[in-house]
Amino acid sequence: MAExxxxxxxxxxxxxxxxxxxxxxxxxxxxxxxxxxxRRSVYALAGVLTVAFAVLELAFLRNDFSFNTVAETSxxxxxxxxxxxxxxxxxxxxxxxxxxxxxxxxSLVLFLTRKRMRDxxxxxxxILLGFGGFFISLMVFYATPFATTNPxxxxxxxxxxxxxxxxxxxxxxxxxxxxxxxxxPLAFGMGALLARKVDAxxxxxxxxxxxAAWLFLGIGIMLGARWSYAELGWGGYWGWDAVxxxxxxxxxxxxxxxxxxxxxxxxxxLKVWNVSLVLATGTLAIMxxxxxxxxxxxxxxxxxxxxxxxxFVVLIGVLILSSIYLVSSRRDMLRSEHRLDSLLSRESIxxxxxxxLVGLCFVIFWGTYFPLIxxxxxxxxxxxxxxxxxxxxxxxxxxxxxxxxxxxxIAWRRATLANARRxxxxxxxxxxxxxxxxxxxxxxxSKPFALAMFCCAAFVLGSVxxxxxxxxxxRRTIAGEPAPLALVALVKRNRRRFGGYIVHIGIxxxxxxxxxxxxxxxxxxxxxxxxxxxxxxxxxxRYVRPTAAITPKxxxxxxxxxxxxxxxxxxxKHGKYVAxxxxxxxxxxxxxxxxxxxxxxxxxxxxxxxxxxxxxxxxVWSAIAPNINTxxxxxxxxxGNKTIPIVRPDEGMIALAVMARExxxxxxxxxxxxxxxxxxxxxxxGGAIVFGGGLIAMxxxxxxxxxxxxxxxxSRAAQGLARA
Amino acid sequence: xxxxxxxxxxxxxxAVMAVVSRPxxxxxxxxxxxxPEQAELEAAREAKYREIRDTELDYRTGKxxxxxxxxxxxxxxxxxVEILDRLDSLGHEATDEQQEATGEQQEATGERSDV
Numbered sequence: 001m002a003e004x005x006x007x008x009x010x011x012x013x014x015x016x017x018x019x020x021x022x023x024x025x026x027x028x029x030x031x032x033x034x035x036x037x038x039r040r041s042v043y044a045l046a047g048v049l050t051v052a053f054a055v056l057e058l059a060f061l062r063n064d065f066s067f068n069t070v071a072e073t074s075x076x077x078x079x080x081x082x083x084x085x086x087x088x089x090x091x092x093x094x095x096x097x098x099x100x101x102x103x104x105x106x107s108l109v110l111f112l113t114r115k116r117m118r119d120x121x122x123x124x125x126x127i128l129l130g131f132g133g134f135f136i137s138l139m140v141f142y143a144t145p146f147a148t149t150n151p152x153x154x155x156x157x158x159x160x161x162x163x164x165x166x167x168x169x170x171x172x173x174x175x176x177x178x179x180x181x182x183x184x185p186l187a188f189g190m191g192a193l194l195a196r197k198v199d200a201x202x203x204x205x206x207x208x209x210x211x212a213a214w215l216f217l218g219i220g221i222m223l224g225a226r227w228s229y230a231e232l233g234w235g236g237y238w239g240w241d242a243v244x245x246x247x248x249x250x251x252x253x254x255x256x257x258x259x260x261x262x263x264x265x266x267x268x269x270l271k272v273w274n275v276s277l278v279l280a281t282g283t284l285a286i287m288x289x290x291x292x293x294x295x296x297x298x299x300x301x302x303x304x305x306x307x308x309x310x311x312f313v314v315l316i317g318v319l320i321l322s323s324i325y326l327v328s329s330r331r332d333m334l335r336s337e338h339r340l341d342s343l344l345s346r347e348s349i350x351x352x353x354x355x356x357l358v359g360l361c362f363v364i365f366w367g368t369y370f371p372l373i374x375x376x377x378x379x380x381x382x383x384x385x386x387x388x389x390x391x392x393x394x395x396x397x398x399x400x401x402x403x404x405x406x407x408x409x410i411a412w413r414r415a416t417l418a419n420a421r422r423x424x425x426x427x428x429x430x431x432x433x434x435x436x437x438x439x440x441x442x443x444x445x446s447k448p449f450a451l452a453m454f455c456c457a458a459f460v461l462g463s464v465x466x467x468x469x470x471x472x473x474x475r476r477t478i479a480g481e482p483a484p485l486a487l488v489a490l491v492k493r494n495r496r497r498f499g500g501y502i503v504h505i506g507i508x509x510x511x512x513x514x515x516x517x518x519x520x521x522x523x524x525x526x527x528x529x530x531x532x533x534x535x536x537x538x539x540x541x542r543y544v545r546p547t548a549a550i551t552p553k554x555x556x557x558x559x560x561x562x563x564x565x566x567x568x569x570x571x572x573k574h575g576k577y578v579a580x581x582x583x584x585x586x587x588x589x590x591x592x593x594x595x596x597x598x599x600x601x602x603x604x605x606x607x608x609x610x611x612x613x614x615x616x617x618x619x620v621w622s623a624i625a626p627n628i629n630t631x632x633x634x635x636x637x638x639x640g641n642k643t644i645p646i647v648r649p650d651e652g653m654i655a656l657a658v659m660a661r662e663x664x665x666x667x668x669x670x671x672x673x674x675x676x677x678x679x680x681x682x683x684x685x686g687g688a689i690v691f692g693g694g695l696i697a698m699x700x701x702x703x704x705x706x707x708x709x710x711x712x713x714x715s716r717a718a719q720g721l722a723r724a
Numbered sequence: 725x726x727x728x729x730x731x732x733x734x735x736x737x738x739a740v741m742a743v744v745s746r747p748x749x750x751x752x753x754x755x756x757x758x759x760p761e762q763a764e765l766e767a768a769r770e771a772k773y774r775e776i777r778d779t780e781l782d783y784r785t786g787k788x789x790x791x792x793x794x795x796x797x798x799x800x801x802x803x804x805v806e807i808l809d810r811l812d813s814l815g816h817e818a819t820d821e822q823q824e825a826t827g828e829q830q831e832a833t834g835e836r837s838d839v
């Protein structure tokens with residue numbers, strides 16, 4: 001079946017080449033049947049890549065280790081869920097996932113726009129197929145998922161233990177959906193510029209896809225943060241890592257676009273800005289994809305060595321140059337139809353919000369690519385760490401949250417000062433009350449940024465709450481509905497506005513969680529022996545006893561761990577029992593015979609198993625690094641290495657059982673990383689609110705309602721003019 | 725390449741060719757329900773209606789003064805009618821819609837809120 005997979009890729013590449021040609025021929029000659037054929041090529045591409053994906057997926061599920069990717073990332077004992085998701089844990093499989101998702105989203109958008117924007121669609125089709133062809137070429141020529149080995153090995157290596165977490169398995173499909181959905185607006189933006197049709201229609205066509213890209217990227221980012229917090233042993237959810245930043249940048253510019261496109265829809269303004277944002281977002285998505293798989297920032301020397309780096313750099317260069325050319329050569333038709341009526345207007349707040357978001361993106365871009373830029377300019381590699389990022393992003397984040405509270409209470413076009421003053425009373429009061437309470441209670445002493453963030457969040461809650469309250473009151477006055485029904489009807493009727501308000505609340509909640517957990521965290525890294533205690537913040541943690549287990553008794557998730565050493569910790573506060581934590585460290589087979597018959601069984605990269613007690617007000621988090629290099633434990637390994645043949649891993653496990661028993665009998669001091677973080681859970685809750693709001697904003701109104709609205713509005717428009 | 729893989733590949737190829745060649749072989753021209761100008765105007769119309777609703781909601785929730793509301797609302801409705809007139813001249817929203825509009829007008833009692 002690998003042959004079918006390989007043949008599918010070649011067929012897919014051929015379809016891309018044909019489709020690009022047919023679309024361009026159709027649009028240049030006006031022969032609609034060729035443009036239609038080009039569009040259908042995208043559907044055909046989706047079908048062919050589905051076959052290719054199914055072939056690879058089946059290979060994983062059937063444990064077909066003749067496939068190299070299956071042998072390298074899966075095993076017969078890997079649980080089925082992780083087997084199914086292991087497809088995208090490799091470079092090759094992830095490329096196939098990317099191309100497949102792109103073909104599916106492209107098919108959807110072209111199907112939905114099949115009767116409109118013929119010229120724009122034809123160019124967009126060619127561009128989407130171009131991207132598809134690029135990724136398929138990478139697989140055909142550099143990294144095929146269908147390479148095989150004959151004879152097939154009897155067992156696979158297994159999935160990287162770090163990836164055996166549900167968040168991490170869903171994270172790539174969400175992230176790649178976001179990245180590929182970013183390409184859709186880029187393709188239509190370029191198509192609109194190429195076809196010289198840059199008015200309302202293309203914006204309308206891609207609005208929902210832009211929102212969907214924003215939604216999926218955001219979910220992917222949240223899942224990655226959750227995985228980092230719950231699975232990695234450093235205790236944080238965001239480390240300003242290059243890979244994290246790569247996904248955040250297009251999300252920021254995508255957020256800016258979602259806001260500024262409303263201004264273009266209403267006022268015909270910011271056309272250059274919007275098309276530039278769309279092109280930048282798509283380019284950043286490609287750069288994010290490139291960064292993750294090139295290793296460029298881990299080692300600058302890997303750039304030259306990584307075979308995928310050069311094609312990506314060429315693609316990014318083409319994207320940037322063509323974007324600059326298209327926007328500058330079409331700037332006449334991108335002139336704004338109106339000007340800003342007033343600085344005191346929602347338009348100007350959105351402009352401010354855009355500047356902040358793009359500013360944030362720029363800061364992160366600079367800090368992420370700085371090592372590369374530094375080496376190019378000076379010849380010396382340099383890097384910036386979290387303190388640098390925090391210094392510039394925290395003030396910008398504060399302004400962003402503040403603006404998200406100002407926007408809802410300012411009218412479109414123009415607001416009077418008197419009205420603005422009246423509308424700000426409640427939100428400002430809430431913000432000030434929060435400030436007073438926090439100052440009086442001393443909660444936020446010496447943490448000015450956290451204090452400012454709490455007050456801004458209260459301001460946002462006040463302004464959005466006020467909007468909902470007033471909207472429901474208006475609805476009740478006119479329609480006579482009870483409050484709950486009025487609320488539902490209000491949101492249904494104004495999905496964009498009130499869905500967006502929910503997003504703003506979610507963002508405020510996320511930042512409250514970030515501010516609290518960053519500024520008021522208590523952490524301790526220390527060595528403890530059984531029976532010893534330590535205080536972390538208001539909590540006392542006592543190391544009760546060690547734990548030790550060997551496979552197969554342990555390892556219910558079939559991670560392949562050979563030995564697990566950990567601890568039981570009792571957590572109490574003011575003498576009252578709170579929770580019991582059981583952090584552990586899992587050891588793995590390195591596969592290196594040179595380490596000895598017992599040494600190799602635990603010589604692989606250990607993985608920390610975090611244990612935490614998560615709550616609404618705080619998380620108590622723990623990780624352990626047990627010492628397996630004590631003289632007694634090392635002696636057991638040495639004796640085992642000398643006496644047990646390398647081909648008898650079962651006897652090697654007996655040696656590990658002896659180690660485990662010895663560890664329990666005379667446990668050495670272990671290194672603990674203990675953290676008490678307030679309000680971490682609100683980050684995840686806020687994330688869920690953000691995405692719920694995004695879904696509401698994205699949800700289409702039924703077409704029948706739209707039709708009745710249009711007719712009714714026409715008659716009312718005429719009546720209104722007659723009265724005037 | 726084994727026989728089954730060859731067969732499946734050929735089936736896939738045939739399916740692809742059938743899908744992409746259909747418009748080229750069909751006598752029927754691909755349908756675009758709206759002309760580009762019509763589609764553009766419809767998109768502008770929907771955006772304008774949304775703007776009218778948003779303005780009304782802004783006024784009713786106290787963000788716009790009465791004077792500003794009248795001014796903005798009047799301007800928006802003028803723009804909306806211009807768009808509708810241009811659409812009418814393209815033959816869109818023909819008599820059955822006008823009949824519907826008449827029926828809707830009879831139904832409406834004064835100004836009904838979009839809120």
